[in-house]
Amino acid sequence: MNILKEQQVHDNLQNQNKTELWDEYRQLTEGLIRNLDGKRSILGGRALLLGAGNGNDLPLEFLEKGFEEIVLVDIDQSALDRLLTKVSDPNKFKTVIADLSGVSDQLPSSLSDKSEAELIHLMEGLTYNPTWATSIQGQFDFIMTCHITTQLVAPVFMNQVSFLPSQFGAFNVNLNKLANLVVEGLIEAIQSLLSVKGVLLHSTDTFELGFDGNGNPLRPHTAEIIKAVQGDLSKLYTIVPLLGQLAEKSNHITGSTAPLEVFEKLYDRLTTFVNAWHFEDSPHFQKYYIVFGYALTKKA
Ligand SMILES: C[S@@+](CC[C@H](N)C(=O)[O-])C[C@H]1O[C@@H](n2cnc3c(N)ncnc32)[C@H](O)[C@@H]1O
Numbered sequence: 001m002n003i004l005k006e007q008q009v010h011d012n013l014q015n016q017n018k019t020e021l022w023d024e025y026r027q028l029t030e031g032l033i034r035n036l037d038g039k040r041s042i043l044g045g046r047a048l049l050l051g052a053g054n055g056n057d058l059p060l061e062f063l064e065k066g067f068e069e070i071v072l073v074d075i076d077q078s079a080l081d082r083l084l085t086k087v088s089d090p091n092k093f094k095t096v097i098a099d100l101s102g103v104s105d106q107l108p109s110s111l112s113d114k115s116e117a118e119l120i121h122l123m124e125g126l127t128y129n130p131t132w133a134t135s136i137q138g139q140f141d142f143i144m145t146c147h148i149t150t151q152l153v154a155p156v157f158m159n160q161v162s163f164l165p166s167q168f169g170a171f172n173v174n175l176n177k178l179a180n181l182v183v184e185g186l187i188e189a190i191q192s193l194l195s196v197k198g199v200l201l202h203s204t205d206t207f208e209l210g211f212d213g214n215g216n217p218l219r220p221h222t223a224e225i226i227k228a229v230q231g232d233l234s235k236l237y238t239i240v241p242l243l244g245q246l247a248e249k250s251n252h253i254t255g256s257t258a259p260l261e262v263f264e265k266l267y268d269r270l271t272t273f274v275n276a277w278h279f280e281d282s283p284h285f286q287k288y289y290i291v292f293g294y295a296l297t298k299k300a
Pocket of ligand 1: 004008009012015050052053054055056057058073074075079098102104146147151152
């Protein structure tokens, strides 16, 4: 199996039973889409969901009622099969099994036998191949990146390396560059599929927060974000203007902060949302993702 696919099949199996825990987050996403519909009347048309996976983070009932046709893209067929068991009319959905990273067919079958210099050389030579977009017909009124840009290349490179990369060393610098290249390729390919009045909701997990069983922040960057919102996650909107600054010192998730110029070339920004996604809940560990949602429209 391709290394990118292997990683995602594993992760989707791990997260397949999180439907209940993610209920509140799905409701927040439904609210965002309703809000966007208020601005651009997107409901009733065609939707394209990139990285739909198990569908546990998506308000499926609302989407199914709201759109005429929904196209789901994912590298993991089994996750999309699980999603389709949760909808009322699977005929409304089309599935496309494809690689959105644009680099999977340029990767070797393993990275763990490679030195840091070899991996850097490999990363420098990768280019974005947008073949997935050519297998999709027509244009869409609503396109959503379902927390996918952080998943495309970073997890497989970080999990497979056999050395400990230093935080600001050459390996991480190149991995960030690769993640940005891939997001740029993806965002460009999406533009050709978005209708003139359509909306792209680029939804991306941006910071990971961890707490111990007593609610104490586990890592310095968790404490940094909590300080920025004065201890209250319902005040997350206050960090929107601080994103650049916080991303530098608070360890943003690789693939979440592609440079703004990449977006500004092709899109106008309607609005920015920020929400907390309660991702893991156990007596000894709580995990949240701080998710930024950028609502974008195609430049005229
Ligand atoms: C963070 S998950 C999103 C969660 C998912 N919507 C759910 O509720 O299970 C990211 C999704 O992107 C998919 N994905 C990751 N890398 C991909 C790639 N290169 N091409 C296509 N899909 C990919 C994964 O299979 C997974 O379903």
